[in-house]
Amino acid sequence: MKSHVVELLSAFLDGELSPEQSRSVEAHLSGCSDCRSRLEDLRSLSKMLSSLPKRELPAGFLQRLRARQARDAVEGRRLPFFAWTMPVRAAAMALSALVVMFVAYEGLRERGSAALPASQEAADSFLDKGGAVKPEAKGAAAPVAMRAAARQGKVPLGPKAAAFRQKTRALSHLASGAATGAPSGAAASLLGAQAEAPTVAPSAAPTPPAPPALAGGAPLGESAQAGPRYTNEELQAMLEAEKKRMGIERIVPPRQKPFPSDEEWIGAPHPDRQDISPKMAAAHIEGDTPAIITPTSLQTAAAPAGISLGPPGTRGEGRTFAPARQRPSRWQPGRSDSALDRAADASAAPKDVRAFGKTEVLAARSKEELDLVWTRHNILLPKPTVDFSRQMVVLVPPSEEDNSACDILSTEETASALLVRCRKRESSYGERSLSVSFRVVPIKDLPLRLETVK
Amino acid sequence: MSNLPDENEFLAQNAALVYNLSLRLVGNPADAEDLAQDALLRALKALPGFRGESSLSTWVYRITVNTWKNRVRSEKRRGFWRTVSLNLFTGEEADEEPAFKAPDPPLDAGLEAGERETMIQEALAELDEDDRAVIVLRDIEDKPYREIAAVLRVPEGTVKSRLSRAREALRRKLKNRLTVP
Numbered sequence: 060m061k062s063h064v065v066e067l068l069s070a071f072l073d074g075e076l077s078p079e080q081s082r083s084v085e086a087h088l089s090g091c092s093d094c095r096s097r098l099e100d101l102r103s104l105s106k107m108l109s110s111l112p113k114r115e116l117p118a119g120f121l122q123r124l125r126a127r128q129a130r131d132a133v134e135g136r137r138l139p140f141f142a143w144t145m146p147v148r149a150a151a152m153a154l155s156a157l158v159v160m161f162v163a164y165e166g167l168r169e170r171g172s173a174a175l176p177a178s179q180e181a182a183d184s185f186l187d188k189g190g191a192v193k194p195e196a197k198g199a200a201a202p203v204a205m206r207a208a209a210r211q212g213k214v215p216l217g218p219k220a221a222a223f224r225q226k227t228r229a230l231s232h233l234a235s236g237a238a239t240g241a242p243s244g245a246a247a248s249l250l251g252a253q254a255e256a257p258t259v260a261p262s263a264a265p266t267p268p269a270p271p272a273l274a275g276g277a278p279l280g281e282s283a284q285a286g287p288r289y290t291n292e293e294l295q296a297m298l299e300a301e302k303k304r305m306g307i308e309r310i311v312p313p314r315q316k317p318f319p320s321d322e323e324w325i326g327a328p329h330p331d332r333q334d335i336s337p338k339m340a341a342a343h344i345e346g347d348t349p350a351i352i353t354p355t356s357l358q359t360a361a362a363p364a365g366i367s368l369g370p371p372g373t374r375g376e377g378r379t380f381a382p383a384r385q386r387p388s389r390w391q392p393g394r395s396d397s398a399l400d401r402a403a404d405a406s407a408a409p410k411d412v413r414a415f416g417k418t419e420v421l422a423a424r425s426k427e428e429l430d431l432v433w434t435r436h437n438i439l440l441p442k443p444t445v446d447f448s449r450q451m452v453v454l455v456p457p458s459e460e461d462n463s464a465c466d467i468l469s470t471e472e473t474a475s476a477l478l479v480r481c482r483k484r485e486s487s488y489g490e491r492s493l494s495v496s497f498r499v500v501p502i503k504d505l506p507l508r509l510e511t512v513k
Numbered sequence: 514m515s516n517l518p519d520e521n522e523f524l525a526q527n528a529a530l531v532y533n534l535s536l537r538l539v540g541n542p543a544d545a546e547d548l549a550q551d552a553l554l555r556a557l558k559a560l561p562g563f564r565g566e567s568s569l570s571t572w573v574y575r576i577t578v579n580t581w582k583n584r585v586r587s588e589k590r591r592g593f594w595r596t597v598s599l600n601l602f603t604g605e606e607a608d609e610e611p612a613f614k615a616p617d618p619p620l621d622a623g624l625e626a627g628e629r630e631t632m633i634q635e636a637l638a639e640l641d642e643d644d645r646a647v648i649v650l651r652d653i654e655d656k657p658y659r660e661i662a663a664v665l666r667v668p669e670g671t672v673k674s675r676l677s678r679a680r681e682a683l684r685r686k687l688k689n690r691l692t693v694p
Contacts, residue, residue: 069677073651075658104684108652111630114536116529117546124524124550128557303543444628 064094072101092512096468126293157226164223418465420479420509423452424502432456436495443499454497455481455509465511467496476508483511518569520557527573528553534574537649538581540634548584552577567663574654574664578646585642636686644679651676 064087070076071084088095289297423429425447433442436456445452455465465481472478481496518526531552536545556576563572637645643665650661658676662669 066674066677069680070658070673073658073676075673100684101680104680104687105652107629107633107687108648109655111537111633111653112626113529113533114542116532117542120532120546120549121524121528123546124528124553127550128554131554300543300547 064088064091065097068094068098068101072098072105099469123296161223418455418458418463418481418483418509418511420481420507421454421456422477422507423454438495440495443497445499447502449502450499451502452497452499453477453479453507454495455479456495465496465509467498468512470498470500472503472505473508475505477503477505478508478510480510480512520560523557523560524553527556527570530570531556531573531577534577534649534654535581537634537637537653538578538645540638548577548581551584552580555580571660571663574650574656574660575666578650578664582642582646632687632690636683636690639686640679640682643675644682647672647676648679648683 064084067076067080067084071081074081076084088098421432423432426445429442429445429452432438432454438456443452453467453470455467457464464484466484468480468482470477470479477500479498528549532545532549535548535552536542539545539548552573556573559576563569567575637648640648646665647661650656650664651658656664658669658672661672665672667675
């Protein structure tokens with residue numbers, strides 16, 4: 060029954076169950092604290108999401124929208140993002156047809172004649188001083204050299220050749236036009252006729268797609284950039300948007316908080332410890348759950364996260380740190396630093412320490428107390444951000460005796476005390492410094508009370 | 514249809530809505546503006562042909578979600594995955610005092626509002642699109658299951674199970690970022 064109810068809790072929260080189902084879930088909830096706490100988790104999650112603020116339209120949004128709409132009208136047809144590849148594919152096919160023609164033309168012309176370099180010398184050898192083609196030049200080799208000469212502007216092109224040259228010029232313009240638009244570049248990708256080839260972001264495409272140039276009506280020989288004119292400001296804005304879009308990539312790992320500083324790593328275990336399983340070391344590499352650090356895991360873990368690990372001993376901004384081996388090994392199994400213990404036991408002991416069986420709950424009400432608890436219990440995790448003028452940190456560290464952990468489920472204010480409920484969990488000795496559960500709560504001047512549940 | 518809003522009216526009623534939905538779907542204001550404008554332009558174009566088979570707002574939501582999904586798919590095809598992970602949500606609102614009487618204080622007690630928003634947005638970005646869509650439509654846009662089903666064109670049962678799964682995934686991600694599990 061229980062697993063069935065767990066699936067329904069979400070719908071129950073939203074009031075989307077039938078009356079009978081609701082009733083049976085309610086009946087179950089009255090006897091199942093696990094499900095009750097799950098429901099509360101769901102409720103607080105939902106509340107957190109719905110508390111996200113509704114943002115206003117950014118300034119100028121509607122003007123920009125209208126401007127885009129106007130531009131689309133000028134261009135004739137603004138295609139939806141996913142369909143705009145159609146005409147470009149058509150253009151690409153037309154282009155490849157042209158290329159085939161061009162290559163065939165070349166091939167036909169050069170067949171049966173010596174392949175002559177289209178060079179200045181070759182051209183000159185076929186032209187006399189007056190620019191006319193020498194009589195001896197006429198023959199099989201002539202057309203190639205004539206084209207070479209024509210390219211240098213020395214011989215006027217016949218109508219057919221002129222038209223052909225315009226088309227090939229359009230080819231190269233389109234190729235370069237596509238290249239500026241597509242990061243992967245080149246006519247090659249365009250001629251590949253793939254949908255991805257024109258990877259210009261659709262919404263900010265300063266270079267209009269190829270069709271206008273190929274449509275035949277547009278003046279060939281003009282740059283493919285010909286199209287609607289944009290104002291400088293619009294171009295700037297589009298450029299910025301494009302730059303931003305292209306430049307931003309996933310560079311920040313999911314981990315939000317900076318790695319702990321050297322002082323916080325003081326609790327790191329001696330690298331020669333035998334009882335750390337490779338699994339625990341590996342768990343650190345995932346990034347989210349810091350585990351026992353071995354020098355090797357340090358190397359691997361740091362690199363993917365984009366943190367530069369300099370030569371041992373270098374530090375910068377708290378983000379690089381020396382491998383554990385370099386650090387003086389102050390950590391001894393079973394013993395915290397004696398100097399710190401003395402300070403802890405003397406005047407600066409955190410208030411509200413109350414032992415409950417083998418587990419105790421603490422409250423840290425100031426930065427010093429928090430630091431003390433962190434050091435005393437060798438906690439590797441970064442400290443939470445706390446505003447001690449109105450908040451405090453409630454902690455349940457692992458038990459000194461059996462190293463079991465207790466995860467805080469909830470905190471509740473009663474008339475006489477601040478009740479902290481936690482669920483016990485076995486943890487191996489090696490995980491000791493992970494097994495602290497804490498909550499940041501508003502400041503309350505009540506004594507703490509701990510209740511452990513199964 | 515004579516009772517269709519004219520363009521200005523349509524924008525006045527729906528632009529902010531579309532923008533906010535886009536914002537929560539893509540996670541950053543720059544892309545959200547792009548997506549919102551794409552979606553609104555599509556909607557404006559299709560508006561004359563709207564026949565009222567669903568409510569206008571469902572229709573607008575559907576266009577926005579579809580435009581977003583197409584964009585995501587084509588980005589994946591391009592072979593790179595962009596996530597802007599800057600803290601773009603430094604809010605000016607004061608921190609909420611968590612409801613202390615509740616059995617479980619909110620997961621985010623102790624964070625600044627801007628931090629919280631960024632953290633939630635990042636966790637949302639880690640969900641896959643279908644899960645993200647249902648959570649955003651349910652918990653942020655407050656739509657009932659029936660309407661979510663209409664927007665996404667899936668059965669209500671699918672919405673129910675997907676939402677349950679997505680919430681669990683999101684809860685786990687947020688817990689990882691806040692406390693020791």
